Amino acid sequence: MTLTAELVDLLGTARVLDHPLRRHVYGKDGGVTRGDVELVCLPDTTSEVVEIVRIARRHGLPVIPRGAGTGLAGGAVPLGPAVMIVLTRMDRIEDVDVESKTAWVGPGVINLELSQHTHRHGLHYAPDPSSQSTCTVGGNVATNAGGLHCLAEGTTVAHVLAVEMVTADGEVVTLGGEAPDPIGLDLRAVAVGSEGTLGVVTRVLVRLTENAPASQTLLLAFDDIENAAATVSAIISEGIVPGALEMMDRVTVEAVENYVHAGFPTEAAAVLLAEIVGTSAGVAAEANRVASIARANGAIDVEIASSPAQAALWWKGRKSAFGAVAQAAPDYYLHDTVVPRTKLVEVLRAVYAIGRKYDLLMMNVFHAGDGNLHPLMAYDSAQPGVLDRVHAAAEEIVRASIAAGGALSGEHGIGIEKRDLMGLTFGPVDLDAQARLREAFDPEQVFNPGKVLPEGSRCFDYGRPPVGAEA
């Protein structure tokens, strides 16, 4: 039987997409790279995933897992002929264990909806990427997604207790378990952040976090981005750990205001949003301290959200920043690097200078608290030669961050788009070790071949050619 016939037998026609236009729609995620998709499958159960993996292998094709396709690194974009497994339909929230604050969920559960679902128990799922209204828990696990509240709460890896995964042999394995600190090698942590290169995540045991009894959001405006950065350092060095601490520069604030109409000060050079969480008395006192630190560091305006609705609107603005900046130009390239907080100002200066050098509109919006920078270049790909400038600028930005002691961040994943920059952070020994780990799970590169690790990562390349390489 042909590949399509076998899969249609398994899933029916509605859940196997082979029309060229339908496949084309799946050729891209939230990043900039487009690829060709051979066939798309939409399974409902783990056993269907198992069968799809087996069928794909029998036909010599690799497998690309996909969640909501909000990834920014081309992680869900195939580089060659491959079968795509889309996990959005596997979106069941199984039993929520209120006592132990855990829940088993399908990989297609939408991040925010998990928190909405557990709200009545006073619980939420802490990692909250800006894309949380759309992205899936499976995609979050695969990319070890971070978010606004990861400053205080840590990234996805700190909130996942176990991962059920379909392996290259079509086996179902569970890595980790209900114990918070599993015995032996912690393979759960290997699965988190593996970007779909080790297997297809089909169930996740997440840790739920208690909702804070109270919170306050402050909006701090500065006429100088350096004062904003200094405020960030001062807040942290005073021993205050805000739930979230986020910065947006002027161009970003303007675009965001045009979308949410939340009353952001569009004339400020930089805006900091800080969320203080805790008991109501503690929150009020800490909010006052943050306000006076900001004033001491030259804030031109300090505002405390007058209602939860206003705070929610401010945060909605921050979370839609990437989308809103597209009002400035139709395309964007988004960076994801981490720099030491003390070097924030220095790196920011360098980033703006790189923007000027390559004549690109540079915007900055980032998780200020943990030094996770997201410089963003807006451009119009219809302009000839602009992509070359974008790529050159991108590489310079990464070099500048690494020179300042920073790292290529994993928050958005490495995928295809940051893959060839891995060598800037990792030496041959590191890359070889990562390649071997991957080989232990997936020796034939069935899953997401060509992603994350640059070609030649394996120092002694006696491995077999990846599945599908001969096609």
Added chain:
Amino acid sequence: MGWVTPEAPKPEELSACIQCGLCLPVCPTFRLTGDEVASPRGRLTAMSAVADGIAEVDDTFHEIMSFCLQCRACEPACPSLVPFGRAMEGARAEIAAQLPSAKTSLRQSLLGRRGLGSGGAVRGITRLAALGQLAEADRWLPGRLKKPIAGLRRLGLRSTSVIGQTHRPKGTPVATVGLLAGCVMDSWFPEVHKATIATLVAAGYAVSVPESQSCCGALAAHDGAVDEAKALAGTALQAFRDVDLVVSDAAGCGAHLKELGHWASGGRDFSSKVRDVTELVAESISVGRLPRLAERGVSVAIQDPCHLRHAQRIVAEPRDLLRAGGYTVLEIDPNGMCCGAAGLYSVLRPETSSELGDRKAAQVMATGARIVASANPGCEMQLRSSLGSGFRVAHPVELYAEAVGLV
């Protein structure tokens, strides 16, 4: 072949989409299927594929586009401000132009070449439907038509049209407003027009219902029937040229009139005069021209018609005026997902429509309320037929007018 009409999705409409995916979770067809192709982003990608010459306007393209409910929930979700509804009308216009088979759509075969343009067609259908209700036609009609009939209010056999009427307030009018009678509203929802007129007159407006008006053309526009939509837009411009404000008590019509600039020159100025009735009433209450009652323990579940909430971004006003009527307002759905009525969608794609209708009905039932407020005729019918007996579905202005004793 690419695009062939001037209405086609424009390059700047398509390139505004940066594929962030933030519109996916609010899209009803994506939520039902989990399929990117059935999402706003997917549909825009498919349109771009045609614009770029990678795909054709063929049956698959038609299928992808016609699955869309045109609910426009994706618009407020989009931080890049993609005008999805406009682009989709463009795609529909292309389908009508390029696919001969799509030209004789069900809309046309049901309602004739002039669509709902002639009130006569609707009046004819209305008499039939009224007779059908007497004969309990919902028992023997084919499935496709069973639901819509079940969703109708009890119809009278005598005409109740308000067309041609004028009403003056006591004293000097605050402004003169022209009421859009609409095609189905006038025949099937006469009580809503009555409440609208009574409330606006009480608020100090002079209300007229111009004789020369016809259907607003929304259904034609959604269906890609460009010539028809343009002709009807021209008629509306003429009919309402002498009033200060144009008011609609059907969200779908109001939304279309507010965007008449796409369909007629001079349409933009016209659109700036258009208001949904809930806007005028809520404003009148807030400045004290209409009374506000104390809460009295009657619960009303509020349903947001897509073309009120997503297309016109009107959320607070219907709630305000219900509260002013002394009702306790119960929310049914934080995202305001489509109830599946979506104009003629309920007849064209009954399965998807019913699935969404059932979801909505379950949300209403979960509130415990026995009264549901909806500001759009299509939604009202969908809710009534999905909820079954034991529930009252009414326009918020009707409920307000009853509460303060205007009707």
